[in-house]
Amino acid sequence: MKNILTAVFTIIILSGCQTASFNPNPALFQKDNGVAFQVSSHHPTEGDAWTIKPGETKVLMDEKGPAIIRNIWFTLGGGPNADHGVDLLRKLTIRMYWDDEASPSVEAPFGDFFGDGFGIYKPFHSQLIGITDKGYFSYFPMPFRKRGKIEVTNTSKYPIIIFFHFLGAKYDKLPDNTLYFHAQWRRENPPTIGKNYTILNAEGKGYYAGCFMFMQGYTTEDKLNFLEGDEWIYVDNATNAVIKGTGGEDYFQGAWYFSGGTFNAPYHGLIMMDHKNKQVGCYRFHILDRINFEKSISVEFEHGQRIFNEAKADFASTAFWYQNEPHKPFAPISNDREPTKVIPGFVLPGAVEFEGLAGTHPYYVCTYNGGWSRDMAALIFFAKTNDFVEKEFNVEKNGKYSIGVNYILNDHNGIFIVEIDGKKIGDQIDGYSDDPMDAYLLCRNKAAGLKHLDEMALSKGKHKIKIISVGKNIKSKGYKAIVDCVTVALLQ
Structure with a gap:
């Protein structure tokens, strides 16, 4: 009898999967009923590059839903006088809007969104996002019901050319519990002594999906002690953190000040470790270990050991999360985009x-x-x-x-x-x-x-x-x- 009930239950489940109108992750041998669409810079007779003039905001996609963007890809170029690191990666801002909202759900410098926070090309590959040889890609699903809009703004002094394509699928209807993709960049240069650095402060219902962090000391004598900081994650207005870390590199699944060098894993990694310029870039994605919230979430990092936060450094981050709308409007994005220049440290002669x-x-x-x-x-x-x-x-x-x-x-x-x-x-x-x-x-x-x-x-x-x-x-x-x-x- 037990085997018969198990078989019947299995048939019911499989039948449900076969007749569902929407399957977010069909098996490789299955298809869902989405209709593929692509938006790109392709032009049938002219070049496929789009030029973004200094000070210009250009809409790259304005598409009706219901739909899910499954993949986005870019590559960039600039004129002979442009800094191909900072001008392209830090001074080009990407924004995404869902369902006619006034405040963007995604806002970040281009490089920081894809994992390059120092204006230096460093290829890496995670499960969801990464950089190839000057190609930038993401597989974060980005659903919208009514309308999806993606735009970029060039705040540099030079024209920037971009090639892009966004690939997704359209559906008759998205499930009622579908959450929207969000990403926000922050920078504190330096963070306030005695106060944690904030990666994310959001209100609504959803889950924290992870972040990039880019940290840099100021002098040649800096010992990277900003890595002594722990993560503190507060959920639903709680006064006590539900997650308390053991060290900065520990959160990113490394150890001992990342002494083993760079590594790339599907959901965590060390993108770069530059001892000369005191730069550390890393990522952690909470996909298999999601951090859910019903009302709010605050993700914070110490900069240095314990509550005194006594390590002075340049901290920047891009947080990723999914939540319902409306979301809490972002604070105005910082115009502090220039990289920190390391100066000689204090050394007494002799x-x-x-x-x-x-x-x-x-x-x-x-x-x-x-x-x-x-x-x-x-x-x-x-x-x-x-x-x-x-x-x-x-x-x-x-x-x-x-x-x-x-x-x-x-x-x-x-x-x-x-x-x-x-x-x-x-x-x-x-x-x-x-x-x-x-x-x-x-x-x-x-x-x-x-x-x-x-x-x-x-x-x-x-x-x-x-x-x-x-x-x-x-x-x-x-x-x-x-x-x-x-x-x-x-x-x-």
């Missing part, structure tokens, strides 16, 4: 660093504060008087050298001295202040500034620096020292 020595722990500076050479310092775990650390260094020539020290202040630091080759240099240094010790990886305690200790003659070759604990301030809670560096700078 710096001898102590990070990595036994008995120390590396600290990274809150990059909103700065003031640490190479953005790092060594926390030295002195526990009592006469504890020390020692570092060998090399000088290139005989001469007279200025000796200094840059150190960080807080309420757990003790008093220390600096010795070179067994000779005490200058006065003792009291590292105490009433600023509470910030014990996190990204430290908000401020540097005292370079303190000149003395001058001394050094011969070419190897020498040794010692940092020695000699006590503590009566107000201090410990003997620790946080030393940015000792400077040994040749006097002219």
